[in-house]
Amino acid sequence: MNSNKPSTIDLVNRNLQKRYRAEKRFQIFGIASIGFGLLCLLVLFTDIVSKGAGAFTSHYIQLTVNLDPDDLDITDITDESQLALADYQGVVRKALRDKFPDVKKRGDRRKLYGLVSNSAGFRLQEILKNDPEKLGEQLTLWVLADDDIDTYAKSKNDAEPFTGRLNDKQIGWVNTLLDSGEMQSRFNRVLFTSGDSREPEMAGIRGALLGSLYTLLVTLVLSFPIGVAAAVYLEEYAPKNKFTDFIEVNINNLAAVPSIIYGLLGLAIFINFFGMPRSIPLVGGLVLTLMTLPTIIISSRAAIKSVPPSIRQAALGLGASKMQVILHHVLPLAMPGMLTGAIIGMAQALGETAPLLMIGMVAFIVDIPQSIMDPATVLPVQIYLWSDSPERAFTERTSGAIIVLLAFLILMNTIAVLLRRRLERRW
Amino acid sequence: MNLTTLLLTLVALSAAIFYTSRRRSLSKAKALGGQHHLNSLPLYYGMMACLWCALPAISVLVIWSIFDGVIIERIIVQSLPNSSELTSSELGLLINSIQNYAANPGSLTEVSDPAIIQAAERLVDLNRVNAMARALLVLIFGVIFGAIAWTRVSPELRARQFVEKVFQSLLLLSSFVAVLVTVGIVFSVLFESLRFFSVIPVTDFVFGTHWSPQTAIHDGQVGGSGSFGAVPLFAGTLLISAIAMLVAVPTGLMSAIYLSEYADRRVRAIVKPMLEVLAGIPTVVYGFFAALTVAPTIRSFLEGVGFENVSSESALAAGGVMGIMIIPFVSSLSDDVINAVPNSLRDGSYGLGATKSETIKKVVIPAALPGIVGGILLAVSRAIGETMIVVMAAGLAANLTANPLESVTTVTVQIVTLLVGDQEFDSPKTLAAFALGLVLFLVTLTLNFIALHVVKKYREQYE
Numbered sequence: 001m002n003s004n005k006p007s008t009i010d011l012v013n014r015n016l017q018k019r020y021r022a023e024k025r026f027q028i029f030g031i032a033s034i035g036f037g038l039l040c041l042l043v044l045f046t047d048i049v050s051k052g053a054g055a056f057t058s059h060y061i062q063l064t065v066n067l068d069p070d071d072l073d074i075t076d077i078t079d080e081s082q083l084a085l086a087d088y089q090g091v092v093r094k095a096l097r098d099k100f101p102d103v104k105k106r107g108d109r110r111k112l113y114g115l116v117s118n119s120a121g122f123r124l125q126e127i128l129k130n131d132p133e134k135l136g137e138q139l140t141l142w143v144l145a146d147d148d149i150d151t152y153a154k155s156k157n158d159a160e161p162f163t164g165r166l167n168d169k170q171i172g173w174v175n176t177l178l179d180s181g182e183m184q185s186r187f188n189r190v191l192f193t194s195g196d197s198r199e200p201e202m203a204g205i206r207g208a209l210l211g212s213l214y215t216l217l218v219t220l221v222l223s224f225p226i227g228v229a230a231a232v233y234l235e236e237y238a239p240k241n242k243f244t245d246f247i248e249v250n251i252n253n254l255a256a257v258p259s260i261i262y263g264l265l266g267l268a269i270f271i272n273f274f275g276m277p278r279s280i281p282l283v284g285g286l287v288l289t290l291m292t293l294p295t296i297i298i299s300s301r302a303a304i305k306s307v308p309p310s311i312r313q314a315a316l317g318l319g320a321s322k323m324q325v326i327l328h329h330v331l332p333l334a335m336p337g338m339l340t341g342a343i344i345g346m347a348q349a350l351g352e353t354a355p356l357l358m359i360g361m362v363a364f365i366v367d368i369p370q371s372i373m374d375p376a377t378v379l380p381v382q383i384y385l386w387s388d389s390p391e392r393a394f395t396e397r398t399s400g401a402i403i404v405l406l407a408f409l410i411l412m413n414t415i416a417v418l419l420r421r422r423l424e425r426r427w
Numbered sequence: 428m429n430l431t432t433l434l435l436t437l438v439a440l441s442a443a444i445f446y447t448s449r450r451r452s453l454s455k456a457k458a459l460g461g462q463h464h465l466n467s468l469p470l471y472y473g474m475m476a477c478l479w480c481a482l483p484a485i486s487v488l489v490i491w492s493i494f495d496g497v498i499i500e501r502i503i504v505q506s507l508p509n510s511s512e513l514t515s516s517e518l519g520l521l522i523n524s525i526q527n528y529a530a531n532p533g534s535l536t537e538v539s540d541p542a543i544i545q546a547a548e549r550l551v552d553l554n555r556v557n558a559m560a561r562a563l564l565v566l567i568f569g570v571i572f573g574a575i576a577w578t579r580v581s582p583e584l585r586a587r588q589f590v591e592k593v594f595q596s597l598l599l600l601s602s603f604v605a606v607l608v609t610v611g612i613v614f615s616v617l618f619e620s621l622r623f624f625s626v627i628p629v630t631d632f633v634f635g636t637h638w639s640p641q642t643a644i645h646d647g648q649v650g651g652s653g654s655f656g657a658v659p660l661f662a663g664t665l666l667i668s669a670i671a672m673l674v675a676v677p678t679g680l681m682s683a684i685y686l687s688e689y690a691d692r693r694v695r696a697i698v699k700p701m702l703e704v705l706a707g708i709p710t711v712v713y714g715f716f717a718a719l720t721v722a723p724t725i726r727s728f729l730e731g732v733g734f735e736n737v738s739s740e741s742a743l744a745a746g747g748v749m750g751i752m753i754i755p756f757v758s759s760l761s762d763d764v765i766n767a768v769p770n771s772l773r774d775g776s777y778g779l780g781a782t783k784s785e786t787i788k789k790v791v792i793p794a795a796l797p798g799i800v801g802g803i804l805l806a807v808s809r810a811i812g813e814t815m816i817v818v819m820a821a822g823l824a825a826n827l828t829a830n831p832l833e834s835v836t837t838v839t840v841q842i843v844t845l846l847v848g849d850q851e852f853d854s855p856k857t858l859a860a861f862a863l864g865l866v867l868f869l870v871t872l873t874l875n876f877i878a879l880h881v882v883k884k885y886r887e888q889y890e
Contacts, residue, residue, distance in 0.1 A: 012780070019782055026784035030685025033678040037702050037758075040751045047720050048712070229601035237595055238602070249879075251605045256805060256875040257868065258812020260839055261612055264864040267846065268615030275496055290608050297605065323591045351709030354814035354839070357847050380711040380815075387715045387819060395719065402712050409707060 055400025058188035060142035088121035117144040147200040147393035200393035211376030218285020227296030255294035263358025278360030292345040299341025303334040336423030444573035449473035467587035480573030619861035638825035659825035663835030668810040674750025679757025714819030717748035738834040740822035760802030804878035
């Protein structure tokens with residue numbers, strides 16, 4: 001025997017440590033990858049929440065306003081044009097001057113007026129419109145602070161408070177008001193009750209939320225029946241031939257077509273060819289229907305496929321026709337799976353932005369839409385619009401809107417998961 | 428009669444016909460001695476008559492609604508005194524103001540042209556006549572066909588077979604929608620692109636290296652030569668997609684390997700859905716995150732390290748965030764594929780003394796490679812077509828560069844910037860967006876086609 005030549009087991013043993021180290025390294029790579037993914041998720045969520053939490057509160061300033069008819073320039077309260085043109089800003093300004101009687105210089109006074117949002121005037125107009133009796137009375141009310149003031153007050157205790165265009169005097173006034181309790185942080189109702197605005201403190205997501213709701217309604221009403229019908233045809237009726245294959249390939253490809261292409265389709269067909277108006281939820285819903293249809297067809301087919309053939313055979317054996325088998329047995333059993341697919345499709349549609357930009361749902365719309373034919377925008381597009389605005393208060397509101405959007409998506413997906421768990425049957 | 432009332436009336440009419448036909452079948456059966464003399468259940472007689480009433484009426488309504496707008500517009504235009512002298516855009520404006528005036532006559536005080544006011548009055552008149560004629564025709568169709576069906580109700584009539592046939596045709600029609608959508612996409616994009624290419628040569632578009640769609644309009648010329656060269660856009664798209672894939676492929680693949688081969692079931696049950704949350708976040712949120720958090724961070728970090736001129740809209744930020752979005756896409760596709768590799772292959776490798784990682788690297792991955800490649804191709808097509816992240820985080824300037832720290836633009840960004848806002852539909856600038864859309868559609872379609880084919884072939888291999 002030649003003792004110089006190493007045996008196989010020696011060779012193996014010599015490399016073993018190295019191979020084990022490689023094994024460890026490989027596992028660590030795996031864990032690191034997953035860790036990276038989860039870390040991104042965590043960073044994304046904390047970033048959004050930390051930026052957006054402030055959007056749900058807003059600072060209000062207490063003012064004692066004197067609704068003096070002379071100051072307002074109202075002689076006849078029943079005259080609507082007088083009511084519309086009255087000098088509400090003047091009254092608000094007077095209230096501010098009364099609060100800070102020491103401020104005398106014109107420039108300073110202008111700065112002082114900047115503490116309060118323009119919405120204060122509209123608020124007074126509303127009050128008088130609803131209750132003309134209030135004319136001549138003295139009211140104590142909480143009005144919205146200006147967005148810069150609000151942002152400063154929120155970041156006051158941070159390491160680097162936001163000062164923006166504010167000067168030291170204004171900051172001093174804000175601090176006085178905060179100390180005396182005449183300026184307080186409250187729940188930001190405006191965010192949920194008003195439409196878009198150029199002024200951050202007056203901007204809300206109600207219009208966008210309703211726009212999203214109408215758009216999704218159109219999408220659901222169209223895509224669910226068509227999707228289910230197509231799935232039933234393909235699973236139960238379609239003969240195995242070239243044409244059926246063609247439809248199947250089509251559906252699979254459509255599921256992977258970029259969403260912006262659907263926007264181009266909507267622009268060319270619905271708006272330019274059929275002459276439908278731009279920016280309305282109806283067209284948005286049509287575009288999103290075409291986009292979510294493949295998702296719904298694919299998941300409905302899976303649900304129908306999971307119903308065992310024995311059910312069909314039993315029903316056929318009892319004399320049911322094909323349509324009766326489908327309507328009375330297959331569809332009810334497949335319904336949970338189809339609904340899950342539909343909810344997931346709707347969640348996709350709710351988060352979609354790009355195709356809606358193409359059909360003009362990106363306009364600046366203050367009015368809250370009342371029907372599927374009114375110009376509207378949707379929540380993701382509102383986020384896109386606000387994210388372009390330079391004001392810091394808009395960044396905060398953008399994050400706030402994102403939180404609302406994510407909350408809806410989480411809700412929808414949770415419902416889908418629960419539905420699946422609750423109703424899923426093992427055959 | 429407006430559309431909603433008309434539809435409601437039609438529903439009521441169909442319901443009435445359903446009810447009476449059902450009753451008729453029952454009474455006829457009674458005369459013969461019982462329900463078992465009927466060919467079908469009474470329900471089907473009702474449904475048959477209902478379909479006879481509703482389907483023709485709805486078809487008439489649809490056809491009418493497609494054509495009435497165009498016809499009314501043409502009548503209005505012909506009644507205008509100098510319509511033949513106007514260009515198409517002037518005519519469009521004029522029609523717009525007529526429609527506005529007709530919609531609310533009080534609001535536009537500036538309209539002084541008597542021709543417009545007259546035309547608007549005519550339009551209101553025509554609209555009223557149109558709505559009335561439409562309602563009348565639709566309801567007459569409904570009543571006549573419903574009545575015919577009602578008279579045909581008899582015990583021998585094969586009502587169920589008829590209803591089922593209609594039902595099946597409706598199903599077929601629904602599945603045909605998918606084909607219609609594809610045809611619609613191809614036609615809408617192709618048609619506008621052809622108009623674009625009749626102005627700008629294809630070669631200039633595909634090989635040109637200078638992209639500035641704005642200048643072509645300002646000079647009044649129809650597309651200055653070279654301003655529609657799309658190469659910088661293709662390069663930018665590829666750069667950002669490549670960065671995204673650099674992030675997504677290793678992370679997604681390694682996550683999938685770890686989750687399917689190493690992790691125990693409990694960990695997998697928690698981690699997998701959490702990673703998939705990344706895929707469910709709307710892209711506009713990623714765009715916001717990329718533009719406001721990632722891009723400034725990358726910029727200040729790199730400038731701190733010593734790089735100069737880092738763009739605040741760098742390709743790195745957009746691509747990186749897009750990569751994060753695609754991680755779950757890659758990982759779940761690879762997961763499926765890896766799980767489909769039969770265990771006998773692994774056992775064979777262990778039997779030869781390989782460690783787990785060696786088995787994965789030398790046996791499982793090569794066996795799963797076609798499927799993984801297919802998944803990656805799908806991910807690439809996703810990255811190329813992704814819009815919101817790049818719109819918000821990448822730039823608008825069409826730079827031809829491979830430097831990830833510079834700002835580049837992509838095909839999707841340009842489509843959005845060209846089409847958002849109001850502009851004439853016929854300008855080469857707008858049409859260019861459709862040409863870009865055509866390229867995007869063809870590229871993603873090819874990628875998807877190959878990917879789906881590869882994945883399918885691979886699945887068959889182990890089944």
